[in-house]
Amino acid sequence: EKGTYPHYMLKEMDEQPGVVRKIIQEYSNEAGELTIDDQILEAIKAADRLYIIAAGTSYHAGLVGKQYFEKLAGIPVEVHISSEFGYNMPLLSEKPLFIFITQSGETADSRQVLVKVKELNYPALTITNVPGSTLSREADYTLLLHAGPEIAVASTKAYVAQVAVLAIAAYVTGKSLGKGVVLDLKQELAIVANGIQTIVDSKDELEQIAEDYLKIARNAFFIGRNLDFCVSVEGALKLKEISYIQAEGFAGGELKHGTIALIEEGTPVFALATQEQVALNIRGNVKEVVARGANACIISMEGLNEEGDRLVIPKVHTLLTPLVAVVPLQLISYYAALHRRCDVDKPRNLAKSVTVE
Numbered sequence: 001e002k003g004t005y006p007h008y009m010l011k012e013m014d015e016q017p018g019v020v021r022k023i024i025q026e027y028s029n030e031a032g033e034l035t036i037d038d039q040i041l042e043a044i045k046a047a048d049r050l051y052i053i054a055a056g057t058s059y060h061a062g063l064v065g066k067q068y069f070e071k072l073a074g075i076p077v078e079v080h081i082s083s084e085f086g087y088n089m090p091l092l093s094e095k096p097l098f099i100f101i102t103q104s105g106e107t108a109d110s111r112q113v114l115v116k117v118k119e120l121n122y123p124a125l126t127i128t129n130v131p132g133s134t135l136s137r138e139a140d141y142t143l144l145l146h147a148g149p150e151i152a153v154a155s156t157k158a159y160v161a162q163v164a165v166l167a168i169a170a171y172v173t174g175k176s177l178g179k180g181v182v183l184d185l186k187q188e189l190a191i192v193a194n195g196i197q198t199i200v201d202s203k204d205e206l207e208q209i210a211e212d213y214l215k216i217a218r219n220a221f222f223i224g225r226n227l228d229f230c231v232s233v234e235g236a237l238k239l240k241e242i243s244y245i246q247a248e249g250f251a252g253g254e255l256k257h258g259t260i261a262l263i264e265e266g267t268p269v270f271a272l273a274t275q276e277q278v279a280l281n282i283r284g285n286v287k288e289v290v291a292r293g294a295n296a297c298i299i300s301m302e303g304l305n306e307e308g309d310r311l312v313i314p315k316v317h318t319l320l321t322p323l324v325a326v327v328p329l330q331l332i333s334y335y336a337a338l339h340r341r342c343d344v345d346k347p348r349n350l351a352k353s354v355t356v357e
């Protein structure tokens with residue numbers, strides 16, 4: 001039930017700090033340490049390569065998950081769009097493990113890949129919000145998102161849950177493989193939950209940003225580098241799906257390879273700057289678009305912020321920034337859609353679970 005909320009989407013965005021806390025709790029053992037099921041851990045450790053298969057927002061979570069498994073556990077990862085993988089399977093490694101990320105557990109594009117994977121006798125793990133869903137039943141293993149039902153077509157809390165569960169799985173694997181993982185993920189995730197809370201408590205500011213940048217916009221761009229790039233594509237998907245504003249998310253460095261031709265007087269460009277390694281580069285990209293008339297909205301992080309940044313998100317561990325940085329983009333999209341009187345929870349032409357290929 002959405003109770004006093006005008007939309008499920010708003011309620012579900014507000015639930016995100018609680019979702020992260022719930023995941024910490026669900027994935028902690030009696031000693032209070034983060035853990036995943038032993039069998040799943042062994043299956044991940046036995047793989048020479050992970051193949052993440054997903055669609056839409058879940059695919060975007062997979063892009064972040066790749067970095068977690070590679071950086072924390074040292075396991076190579078490929079991320080594939082289900083509908084592409086299904087009809088054009090790449091050469092596989094000798095011992096692949098397939099990881100299906102799906103909020104609903106019912107997405108037909110992903111399921112058809114799972115069916116093929118099982119025919120080939122490869123192991124499969126489903127990360128889903130819905131216990132007993134088709135992709136959970138048909139895979140060998142399941143990790144649950146514990147996000148509670150997600151009703152709005154636009155996925156918000158499930159994305160945050162997917163990224164958090166992927167972080168935990170990669171972290172636990174890295175520790176078990178003796179990869180010298182130094183961060184205290186449990187503590188860092190608790191900091192993330194508080195950071196998300198700060199953002200969802202800044203609704204007035206985010207509504208104002210939507211008004212200032214998107215009121216009359218026909219299109220919008222989202223740029224970032226490294227993990228911020230992964231969040232940019234998710235921000236663009238959120239905006240287009242609920243506000244019908246044409247949006248594109250891409251890597252900052254790609255601007256000069258074509259997209260910058262589209263920048264005109266007043267074109268909104270949302271730039272994420274949460275990654276220290278590439279902070280200067282992304283700020284350079286912002287200068288390039290501003291010089292061509294763009295209306296740039298820089299979203300940076302405490303410690304990396306500069307004067308003129310429109311929003312500064314609370315500081316979190318550099319690997320975990322997607323969990324927090326995605327939230328302002330969700331809320332900006334929400335308000336942009338509201339201002340345009342769009343049906344936020346049920347955007348045109350879309351279904352919550354896409355059960356046709």
Ligand code: M6R
Nearest residue numbers: 056057058102103104107154155
């Ligand atoms: O249930 P799934 O995670 O498999 O769904 C995948 C996509 O259909 C889904 O994420 C879709 O892109 C959302 N509407 C995005 O907000």
